[in-house]
Structures are given as structure tokens and as C-alpha cells.
Amino acid sequence: MSYTVGRGTESAGTGLEKPGEKLSLGVAARLSRYLQVLTQARKIGKETISSQELADYTHVNSTQIRRDLSGFGKFGKRGVGYNVDSLVSQIRKILRTAGQHNIALFGAGHLGTAIATSDIFADHGFRVVAVFDVDRDRVGTRIGTLEVRHNSELQIVVDEQEIVVAVLAVPSAAAQTLADELVTAGVKIIFNYSDALLQVPPEVTVHTSSPAVDLLYALYFYLT
Amino acid sequence: MSYTVGRGTESAGTGLEKPGEKLSLGVAARLSRYLQVLTQARKIGKETISSQELADYTHVNSTQIRRDLSGFGKFGKRGVGYNVDSLVSQIRKILRTAGQHNIALFGAGHLGTAIATSDIFADHGFRVVAVFDVDRDRVGTRIGTLEVRHNSELQIVVDEQEIVVAVLAVPSAAAQTLADELVTAGVKIIFNYSDALLQVPPEVTVHTSSPAVDLLYALYFYLT
DNA sequence: TAGATTGTTAATCGATTAACAATC
């Protein structure tokens, strides 16, 4: 719901989707979600998974899961389920995100440090290749294997490392200025952990993380 | 997409929704999202906002925004737009989350500290009333105004502070055990920042934060 | 074989959108 994207054009229920066509918003979102669960399931050693198990974890109806998957091929085995490893590969192929992607992280405070040292991005093929901060006391220190660099080096790093994605773990007050610099530098996707409203040109995508809003939503269904 | 909830029963386009009825998943999600943007807009001093502006920020179609809102009353002024303040109040009333809610935070590492010291939750009426950790070195230290407590005090705090929501900023390996304890203690909503797959009874809601999956999704639309 | 689970159909329901009269 928080993306500027094209609308898929394939019609529903046509069986195999044409490889050249864009996925609809909903299908892409669900496939991403299956991937998340499958990646975790693989970590704990699960070899096969049924559409019902996937449904329990993702809260997507099991029929819809089978329908989503069968649109791209016959990945399952009747009476058995889906092979976790091969389904991960298939979905990555469909989402065209099988490769590695370099990302730049801005802000070396608690949040930035937490992000840089976790493996949540690494598990999905994203590699944090640079950490930036404006605080001269932080510049030069190390987070994991990375040395914190000053924001002024932004353009060089974006060019050299072909950075498309920037993750913002900076105070709200600094977010818009930084976003402007990132747009100028050619970054296309901004993942915003601050609660600032960012203004960007239409070709740039902003995703703002909003845990409190997610909680409000969950709470509504608990309260009613 | 990641909640276990009932399905709304109101039919579409019936005008004013009956106050006793549950919102559909989609409507509740969108209203939450409007609320996020409105809260920020208010922070920067915006007094009125049009459905088109809201659409630009939320990427929800402006017609749908007007339709969503008009289902609950005539909140806007033709030719002018919506009053930000009053719209915030109205949506909070619709979502029945106008009050304060106490939440407990687990994990006093970098991520936990970042969450406890930010105001993203406070802005939406959530108050972090307790921080827990299992590390004896961390127990007793302070994060902001809160003293870090040991997990063994969980049950007492949940009862005394009427905690319904727990936020997990702990390592994946510790998440399931903690989730079990939380379920026993009577917590109903678990906001999971680890990448563990949590097994909980059906009456408990788990929301797992998955920034990497959100990125994959955004990247798909950039690459195609 | 017997049980389990996929792949697929058909029917229904809600979301989405363009368009425009009403009105501030």
C-alpha cells in the first residue's frame, strides 16, 4: 500500500502467466511473503511444506497460495507438498531478485547498528556495503566489518557500488535533506525508518516503516 | 496480510457503516495508513489536507480515500479538503484506538534501545512501560527513564500494567521460548522483530516485521 | 491401497477507478 508502482495487466486465472508481464501488486506482495516464511522454514531444516502450513504462517488462504503458485508452474507434489528449497528458488526467479543487491545505510546510532549487525537483509540477498553518519565522532568507527563514513562521500559510494537502495535510520529532522541528496545521487528506493513524510520525485519509491500503525491495526481486531 | 483476524461483514458502498460492525481488513489497514500520514502532517503544522495530497503520500487512490472516509460521515469541506486535526480524531474513534495502551519491550540491545527511545510508538498512543532482558549485565541499567528488568518479572508486569502488546527485539534463537512465556502470561499481540517463525495459539496475533521482504517487493517494481 | 495434498473450476464478494454533480 505504500508504493508507487505500475499496475499488473495479467488477467486472473489464466493459468501460466506470461514471463514478460508484470505481476499485480497483490501477487508480488504475497510471493514476497511466502518467500519470507520459506526462508525461515529452510533455516530450521524443513524440507517440504504444504499450502496449509504456509497459510498458517502467512495468514493467506491456502487455496490462494496454491493458485498463486500454480500460475507459474507445477511446483508441488500431490499428497506431499512443496519442496522448500526449490520453491525459494522459483519465487526468487519470479520476483527477479535472485541476485545480490548492495544497499547503503544512513545513521550509525542504535537503530543503524542494529540493522547493520543483523542478518535480516543478508538472508534475502541484500548486502550493506556502506554505513554513513554526519556525526564526526562516529565517522571512522567500525560497525562489524564496516567503517562509518561521512555523508559527504555519498555520491562516490553510490556510483562505485551501484547502489539503488538506501536505508534511512536517521532522526526525522534530517530525513528530508538526506532524501534530497539521495535522489540527486541517483538512488531509486528509499527505505525510511524515521517518521518523516518524504517528498521525492515520482521515479523514486519511498517505503516508510510504521510499526505503530501496524500495531494500531492489530489492536483494532483485538478490541472488536 | 499477516494477521489472524475475523472478516468484516459490511457490504461495500452502503454509505454509513453501522457502528457495531467490524471494519474489513482492507478498510482498517487503509485507515491506519491515513492516520500515519495525518499524524506526521500535523507535526509539520499542516491544517487541511485534500484527498489528492493524502493519495500522494499513501499511494492509495484519492477516490478510494474519499469513499473510505465518507462511509463514516461527512468529514471534508468541498473546495477545501479535510481538517487534519479533526480527521485524526475521527479515524482514531473509528479504529477505537483513541486511548493509551501500555506495551512491554523485550530485548535491551541496540534495537530495543532504539525502539524505547524513539517516539514512533508514543505518537500513536502506545507507551513503553517496561523493558526486559535476560542478560544480567543489562538488568538494572537504564534506557531513558525505564530500568531494564529481568524476564522473570514478566508475569507481574503484564498483570499490573494490563499489557496486551509485547514487542520482541530479541535474537531469533530466543524468540519462540519468550513467545510461549508471553502467551502463558496472557499477552494477545506479539510484534516480532526477529526473523523467527513463531508458533502461537489462534487467539494470539503475531506480526513479524520483515524489512527485507518489503525491499524485495519494492525492488521487483523497480527492476521491471 | 488409503490418506493427503495439489491444481483448478466456478461462484461470490470487495476493491478500484473514472466521472461528475454538489457545494464550499
Added chain:
DNA sequence: TAGATTGTTAATCGATTAACAATC
């Protein structure tokens, strides 16, 4: 008034679900 924006209609499209034959 003239311009802007809401509230609402009508039409279309995609999501959702139950059900079940196919088949591992």
C-alpha cells in the same frame, strides 16, 4: 463568481473461497 474538492454513482476488475477431481 470561478476554481477546487468532496461525496457518490456505476461499471469493471481482481481477490477470495469452497469444493473436488487428479494424483502422489
